[in-house]
Amino acid sequence: VEILAFSLFNGVLYGMLLFMLSSGLTLIFSMMGVLNFAHASFFMLGAYFAYQISAIVGFWPALVLAPVLVGVIGAAVERYGLRTVHKYGHVAELLFTFGLAFVIEELVQLVWGKTPVPYRVPDSLNFTAFTWLGLDYSAYRLFMLLTSAAIFIALFWLLTRTRVGLIIQAALTHPRTVEALGHNVPRVFMMVFGFGCALAAVGGVLGGNVLGTEPAMAIQLGPIVFVVIVIGGLGSLGGALIASLFIGIMNNVAITFGWRFSEFFAMFGVDPSAVDGVVANIVNMTSAQIAPVLPYLLLVLMLILRPRGLFGTRDV
Amino acid sequence: MTGLVRRYGVWIAFAAVMALLPTGITSSFAMSIASQIGVAMVFALAYNMLLGQGGMLSFGHAIFFGLSGYFTVHYINLIGEEAVPYFPISLVPLFGGIAGLFFGILVGYVSTRRAGTVFAMISLGFAEMVTALTLILSAFFHGEEGVQTDRWVGPEPFGITFGPDIQVYYLIAVWTFVSVIAMYFLTRTPFGRMSNAVRDNPERVEFIGYNTQRVRWLAFSLSSFFAGIAGALHALLFEHVGFETVSLQQSGLVLYTTYIGGIGHFVGPILGAVLITILNGMLSNLTEAWFLYLGVMFVAVVMFAPGGLAGLVMMHEPVWKADPRLMKRLVPSYAASLASTAIAAFGIVGLVEIIYFHSTALETTQGMTLFTVPVDPASAIPWLLCGATAVVGIAACRMSYPVARRAWDRVVLEARSRMMR
Numbered sequence: 001v002e003i004l005a006f007s008l009f010n011g012v013l014y015g016m017l018l019f020m021l022s023s024g025l026t027l028i029f030s031m032m033g034v035l036n037f038a039h040a041s042f043f044m045l046g047a048y049f050a051y052q053i054s055a056i057v058g059f060w061p062a063l064v065l066a067p068v069l070v071g072v073i074g075a076a077v078e079r080y081g082l083r084t085v086h087k088y089g090h091v092a093e094l095l096f097t098f099g100l101a102f103v104i105e106e107l108v109q110l111v112w113g114k115t116p117v118p119y120r121v122p123d124s125l126n127f128t129a130f131t132w133l134g135l136d137y138s139a140y141r142l143f144m145l146l147t148s149a150a151i152f153i154a155l156f157w158l159l160t161r162t163r164v165g166l167i168i169q170a171a172l173t174h175p176r177t178v179e180a181l182g183h184n185v186p187r188v189f190m191m192v193f194g195f196g197c198a199l200a201a202v203g204g205v206l207g208g209n210v211l212g213t214e215p216a217m218a219i220q221l222g223p224i225v226f227v228v229i230v231i232g233g234l235g236s237l238g239g240a241l242i243a244s245l246f247i248g249i250m251n252n253v254a255i256t257f258g259w260r261f262s263e264f265f266a267m268f269g270v271d272p273s274a275v276d277g278v279v280a281n282i283v284n285m286t287s288a289q290i291a292p293v294l295p296y297l298l299l300v301l302m303l304i305l306r307p308r309g310l311f312g313t314r315d316v
Numbered sequence: 317m318t319g320l321v322r323r324y325g326v327w328i329a330f331a332a333v334m335a336l337l338p339t340g341i342t343s344s345f346a347m348s349i350a351s352q353i354g355v356a357m358v359f360a361l362a363y364n365m366l367l368g369q370g371g372m373l374s375f376g377h378a379i380f381f382g383l384s385g386y387f388t389v390h391y392i393n394l395i396g397e398e399a400v401p402y403f404p405i406s407l408v409p410l411f412g413g414i415a416g417l418f419f420g421i422l423v424g425y426v427s428t429r430r431a432g433t434v435f436a437m438i439s440l441g442f443a444e445m446v447t448a449l450t451l452i453l454s455a456f457f458h459g460e461e462g463v464q465t466d467r468w469v470g471p472e473p474f475g476i477t478f479g480p481d482i483q484v485y486y487l488i489a490v491w492t493f494v495s496v497i498a499m500y501f502l503t504r505t506p507f508g509r510m511s512n513a514v515r516d517n518p519e520r521v522e523f524i525g526y527n528t529q530r531v532r533w534l535a536f537s538l539s540s541f542f543a544g545i546a547g548a549l550h551a552l553l554f555e556h557v558g559f560e561t562v563s564l565q566q567s568g569l570v571l572y573t574t575y576i577g578g579i580g581h582f583v584g585p586i587l588g589a590v591l592i593t594i595l596n597g598m599l600s601n602l603t604e605a606w607f608l609y610l611g612v613m614f615v616a617v618v619m620f621a622p623g624g625l626a627g628l629v630m631m632h633e634p635v636w637k638a639d640p641r642l643m644k645r646l647v648p649s650y651a652a653s654l655a656s657t658a659i660a661a662f663g664i665v666g667l668v669e670i671i672y673f674h675s676t677a678l679e680t681t682q683g684m685t686l687f688t689v690p691v692d693p694a695s696a697i698p699w700l701l702c703g704a705t706a707v708v709g710i711a712a713c714r715m716s717y718p719v720a721r722r723a724w725d726r727v728v729l730e731a732r733s734r735m736m737r
Binding site: 091095100111112230289300 | 444
C-alpha cells in the first residue's frame with residue numbers, strides 16, 4: 001500500500017508537470033491550428049534559464065524571471081517566425097516548429113554543453129515535509145504540487161471569469177467574428193503563444209531539478225505532451241488535466257510495480273524457460289519496460305478510434 | 317537517334333555520371349560518401365512520394381528504412397550460417413524492399429485514413445513505439461549495440477565478393493539508378509496523378525468516386541518499399557544496423573534532406589541528398605556545430621524558400637525559356653547577394669565555433685583553429701573580428717537582397733512582355 005501511495009503521489013506530480021506543458025500547447029493548437037513541436041523546447045529553456053539565474057540571484061527570482069524571459073522569446077518566435085510561415089499553410093508551420101525544436105536543442109548544447117547541468121533543488125525546500133506509511137515525502141515535491149495546482153486554478157479562473165479569457169475563448173472558435181468586433185486577433189495569438197511558452201517554462205523551472213536538466217529533456221517529454229493533448233481533446237483544459245494525471249499515474253505505477261508478463265502468459269500454459277529469441281523477450285517483458293510505449297499506443301489508438309479525444313468538441 | 321537522346325538524355329547522363337564517378341575518386345572516404353549519396357537519394361525520393369507527391373508529412377519514415385536494415389542483416393547472417401537457402405547478395409535489397417513494403421502495408425492501413433496533422437502525429441507515435449521496441453525485443457534488435465554482419469558470404473559469381481568498396485558502390489549505384497527510374501515513372505502513372513489529386517483536393521477526389529484512403533495507403537506502401545530498399549543498401553554499405561536507423565533523428569534527417577532539396581520537383585530530393593550527404597560527411601568531422609547549421613538551414617528554407625533548392629532553380633525556367641540572355645541581368649545582383657550572405661555566414665560561424673570551443677573547453681586541451689587559422693579563444697580579438705564580419709555581412713545582405721528582388725521583378729516583367737509578343 002505504501003508503495004502504491006508513493007507512486008500515486010509521484011504520478012500526480014509528473015501529471016501536473018505534464019499539465020503545465022499541455023495546457024499551453026492545447027490552447028495554442030486549438031487556436032492557431034499549429035502543433036507546436038518546439039513546446040517542450042521552451043520547457044527545457046525554462047529549466048536552463050532557471051539554472052543560470054538561480055546560480056546568480058537564487059531560486060525564487062529565477063522562478064519568476066525565467067518564465068518571463070521564455071515567454072518573451074516565445075512571443076518573438078510567433079511574431080517573426082510563425083507569422084511569416086503562416087501563409088504557406090499548416091504543414092509549413094509544423095515543419096517550422098520541428099526545425100525550431102532541433103535548433104533550440106543544438107543551441108542549448110552550444111551554450112551549456114552536452115552533459116547535464118547541476119541544477120539542484122533549493123536548500124530552503126530541501127527537507128522532508130512529512131513521513132507517511134514509512135516513506136518520506138520531500139518538501140520540494142509538495143511545493144511543486146501546490147504551485148501547479150494553484151496555476152491550474154488561476155488559469156481556469158482567467159479563461160472563464162475574465163474579459164481576456166472570454167476573448168481568447170471566442171478567438172478559439174470564431175476568430176473572424178472576434179476580429180470584426182475590433183480585437184487584434186494576431187496580437188491575441190502572439191500573447192497566447194508567449195503565455196503558453198511561459199507556462200511551459202514554469203514547468204521547466206519546477207521540474208528541471210527533479211527530472212534532470214540536459215539537452216535531451218525536450219525530446220523525451222515533447223511527444224508525451226502531444227499524447228496528452230490528443231487524449232484530453234483539443235482546447236479542453238479539463239481534458240488536458242485529466243489526461244496528464246492519467247498518463248503520469250500510469251507511467252509511474254507501471255515503472256514502480258514492474259509486473260512480469262511471464263505470469264500473465266503462464267495462465268495460458270506458456271513456460272518462460274521453454275521459449276527463446278524474440279518470443280522470450282515478449283514473454284519476459286515487464287511493465288516497467290513497456291511503460292515508455294504505452295502513451296504512444298494510446299495516441300495511435302485514440303487518433304484512429306476517436307480523433308476528438310476524451311473531452312474535445314472537434315476532431316484534430 | 318537525336319530523338320532518343322533528347323528523350324532519355326537526362327537518364328543517360330545520370331547513368332554516365334554514376335558509372336564514371338569512381339574513376340575520379342581515390343580515397344576510400346570519398347567512395348563511402350559517394351555510396352551514401354546513392355542511399356540518401358533513394359530514401360529521400362521515397363520520402364518525397366509521401367511528402368511532396370502525396371501531401372503526407374511523416375515523422376517516422378525511418379522505421380521502414382531501419383526495420384528493413386535489421387531484416388537484411390539478419391538474413392545475410394542466416395545465409396552465412398547456411399540456415400536458409402542461398403540468395404544472391406546483389407538481390408538482397410529487393411528482400412529489404414519487401415520487408416519495408418510489409419510494414420508499410422501494416423502501418424499504412426491505420427495511419428492513412430487522414431492526411432495532415434493527424435497523419436503526422438500517428439507517424440510520430442509509431443516512430444516512438446518502434447524506437448522503444450528496439451530496447452525491449454533485444455533478441456532481434458540487440459539493444460544499443462545493433463547487429464553486425466559480413467556481406468562477403470556465399471558463392472562468388474565472376475569473382476564479385478562485395479568485399480572491396482568499389483563493388484559495393486556499383487551495387488548501390490545500380491539499385492539507385494533502377495529505383496530512381498522506377499519512382500520517376502511512378503509519378504507519371506495514373507496512380508501518381510491521383511496521389512497528387514488527393515494531396516490537393518481530397519474532397520473532390522471522393523466525389524469523383526475514388527477512395528482517398530486507398531490512394532494514400534498505396535502511396536504509403538510503395539514509399540515504404542523504396543525506403544526499405546534504401547535501408548537494405550545502408551545495411552550492406554556499413555555492415556551494421558543500430559537503433560539510430562529507426563529513430564526520430566533519422567526520420568528528421570530524411571525530412572531535412574528532402575525539404576532543403578525541394579519537395580515540389582522530382583529532382584529536389586536528389587539535389588538535397590547530394591548536398592546534405594556531402595556536407596554531413598565533410599563538416600561532421602570538422603565541427604561540433606554541424607547539426608546546428610543544418611537546423612538553421614532547414615528553418616531558413618521553410619521560412620524564405622518553401623520550394624527548396626529545386627524551387628529556387630526552377631523559378632528561373634520561364635525566364636530562361638523566354639530569352640536566356642535575360643539571365644545575364646540577374647548575375648550582378650545575385651553575385652552581390654551571395655557574397656554578402658557568405659560574409660555574414662562566415663562571421664556567424666566564427667562566433668558559434670568560439671562559443672562551442674568554450675563550452676567544451678574542459679575536454680580539449682589543444683589550441684583552437686578557426687578556418688585553418690590558429691586563434692586564441694581566450695582573447696577578445698577573434699570575438700571582435702568575427703562579430704564585425706557578421707555585422708558587415710548582415711548589413712550587406714540588407715542592402716543587396718532588395719536589389720536582387722527588384723532585378724528579378726524587372727526581368728520577370730520583361731520576360732512576360734516578350735512572351736506576349
